[in-house]
Amino acid sequence: MKRYLVTGGAGFIGSHLVEGLLNRGDSVTVIDDLSTGSWGNIASFESSENFRAIIASADERSLIEREVPKHDFVYHLASAVGVKLIIDRPVETVQRIVRTMDSLVDVCTRYRVPLLITSTSEVYGKSDCVPFSEDNDITIGATSKRRWAYASAKMLDEFLALAHYYQTSLPVFIVRLFNTVGPKQTGRYGMVVPRFISAAIKNEPLEIYGDGEQQRCFCSVFDVIDALLKFDSTPQAIGQVINLGSDEEISIRQLAERIISIIKSKSEIKFISYEEAYGPGFDDMRRRVPDLSKAKRILNWQPKTKLNEIIMQICNHIKGQM
Ligand SMILES: NC(=O)c1ccc[n+]([C@@H]2O[C@H](COP(=O)([O-])OP(=O)(O)OC[C@H]3O[C@@H](n4cnc5c(N)ncnc54)[C@H](O)[C@@H]3O)[C@@H](O)[C@H]2O)c1
8 A cells, every 4th residue: 555645636627637546555644725626525445544734835834845755756736727716816926836846855855755846738838739749849928917927836836846856866647638527526616617608507508718729639637647656657758747637639619519418408698708717818729739759659658538528527527416
């Protein structure tokens, strides 16, 4: 049995990861301040003797100092997340991401505890060089456009992790997640799939921001968890940046139409300008497709679940909560 520390473990991806680790027979401690996650995501694990939760911020240095050495591996998922939250609360976004990582990586280095961090496809910024490969050059938008604060803070986390790897050989793993979707994800902070599915179930309009021709790839959280569980037994992944996601593209307009058709909803589609949704000066990218060759080569992983199946899983989950 290995002992895992999962920051952000009460969040959407974190709670599925915790479930995967517990199912494998490992023991897990979650540190989560429930800022965007919820107790409900992890409540069912409380009966397991291998599970422990600490409701606190992962930037509390004394807590991290106490907890990290008790574990064999740290998954760092705690982060400000979601375009809406990032636009509305830019200070919190940058501070939360950078401060937490700064403490955590220091303490992991001191006690030699391997660290995996979840970065994001947002770090590819405004690049149109699809598919995005891990070693591509990066073009980020102007600092006056608030959305880029998230990408820049996550990029700084990547630099920090790699710096510790180069200077002290701390085993670090950097995962760039592309849009990950599935049961338990909330639409509250702007995530498009749960937002559309919730509206479609209630026969309310599906609000598309922009012209809807922007394309995205959506990967099942269960596929992502399969990949995340492989890292600590894959030494070739140490010190590497690896994309995880789906490379099946769909426009946001097609996504809305697909959801309406699968759910047999009476919802209409409504277009809202970016300015109306996010305020002036919002930048968006037309396409965002991962190059998955590194994940295939190093982890022997590729996504399996088709979008229609993912939509049904989320729909059933949301209906079950109504
Ligand atoms: N979902 C996606 O499509 C996606 C895409 C790219 C990257 N990511 C990354 O994956 C990770 C998990 O994202 P998610 O989608 O599960 O979001 P989420 O909001 O559900 O999970 C983040 C969790 O971190 C917690 N948290 C935030 N700051 C904290 C702090 N300082 N201390 C303790 N807990 C804190 C929140 O309460 C929440 O439970 C994040 O690092 C995010 O940047 C997600």
